[in-house]
Amino acid sequence: MSSPGQEFADRVLGGWLGRIAGNMLGKPVERGDLWTRERIDGYLRRAAALPLDDYLPEPADESDALALRPEWRQCVRGRVHGSCRDDDIDYAILGLHLLETHGFGFGTEQVGELWLQRLPYLQTFTAERAAYRNLVNGLKPPLTATYDNPCHEWIGALIRADVFGWTCPGAPHRAAALARRDAVLSHSGNGVYGAMWAAALISAAFTAPTVRQAVDAALTVVPASCRLARTVRRVVSLHETRLSWEDTLGTVSRETSGLGWIHVVPNVAVLTAGLLYGDGDFTRTIALTVRGGLDTDSNGATAGSVAGVLTGAAAVPDRWKTPLEDTVRSAVLGFDGARVSDLAERTVRLARTNTACALATLPE
Structure with a gap:
């Protein structure tokens, strides 16, 4: 039997492995305007891969292959050897380095200073690229988020939030406050609320008895009247009526139409549905989330992080974690080729120094 300290370390490692595996699962179909839920499931049917329980299969025909992202050959089952470089992983690493440094x-x-020192400009996208450009031009936060930045309510800040949840287990408000401080460099409004919600969700997953209770705890850190919170509650209510996963996503998709496939609100709907209908099962959670479409690699990564914290690394099936070979590729200066296990150990050390955490989850 493992000690409580070992269990906590295993759950942090589960968060890292889940984030990377979920990201890799969704990466080949990351283009929500092209890879709709219907098209993703059509791909899987043609490849005889429904229900989805492993990395995406190789495409069954040439038209599918041409529509995938160029990196697909490094992400499909049988071809995964360590993680691909991706901003969803870069920002988790950069967040870890931020806490270690400051x-x-x-x-x-x-x-912002750490971005300029460690993150190449061409490896930033949407709101982060606008903020980076504003930093170079001498602007300070919060202007870096709002000046000439049409993407300030997109999903970018949410994908940076995991490390704040991992290092504040059982303290969702503390995690959300840290995520907000990071998010306002590049986002405002629902873009910031998405980061706060995700950090709180991951923090709550360490102590909440169920996924639903973690989702409920995460809602307490954002304004109840914001569109993000209203959308999460809508998914929760549809799930409570026992509506099917497909019909729940169809309903919320119609209600959030026009926001675009990278906006944080429709993506949080997909993520919430994946978590609730996945009901704590690691494979089902990330598979449903990625099949939900939109920003598939980002949603898969966050869903994997939550599910990995809930289950712990030891319970993550080998088919997801063994191909990762305990290795990440990263554009963050000094971190390419880092060991996942080392990143997790460093995260645990940080969590133990964070006196605002729920101390019962961090025994010696």
């Missing part, structure tokens, strides 16, 4: 009292300007 501690839990970091400021938003220090986040």
Whole structure:
């Protein structure tokens, strides 16, 4: 039997492995305007891979292959050898480095300085690229988020939030406050709320008895009237009526139409549905989330992080974690080829220094 300390470390490692595996699962079909839910399931049917229980299969025909992202050959089952480089993983690594460098009292300007020092401009996208450009031009937060930045409510800040949840287990409000300080460099409004919600969700997953209770806890850190919170509650209510996963997503998709496939609100709907209908099962959670479409690699990564924390690394099926070979590729200076196990150990050390955490989850 493992000690409580070993269990906590295993759950942090589960979060890292889940994030990377979920990201790899969704990466080949990351283009929500092309890879709709219907098209993803059509791909899987042609490849005889429904229900989905492993990395995506190789495409069954040439038209499918041409529509996939160019990196698909490194992400499909049988071809995965360590993780691909991706911003969803880069920001988790950069967040870890931020806390190691500046501690839990970091400021938003220090986040920006670290981007300029460690993150190549061409490996930033949408709101982050706008904020990066604003930093180079001498602007300070919060102007970096709002000046000439039409993407400030997109999903970018949410994908940066995991490390704040991993290092604040059982303290969702503390995790959300840290995520907000990071998010306002590049986002505002629902873009910031998405980061706060995700950090709180991951934090709550360490102590909440069920996925639903973790989702409920995460809702307490954002304004109840914001569109993100209203959309999460809508998914919860549809799930409670025992509506099917497909019909729930169809309903919410119609209600959020026009926001675009990278906007945080429809993606949080897909993510919430994947978590609730996955009901704590690692494979079902990431598979449903990626099949939900939109920003598939980002949603798969966050769903995998939550599910990995809930189950722990030891319970993540080998088919997801063994091909990762304990290795990540990263554009963050000094971290390419890092060991996943080392990143997780460093995260645990940080969590133990964070006195605001729920101490019962961090025994010696």
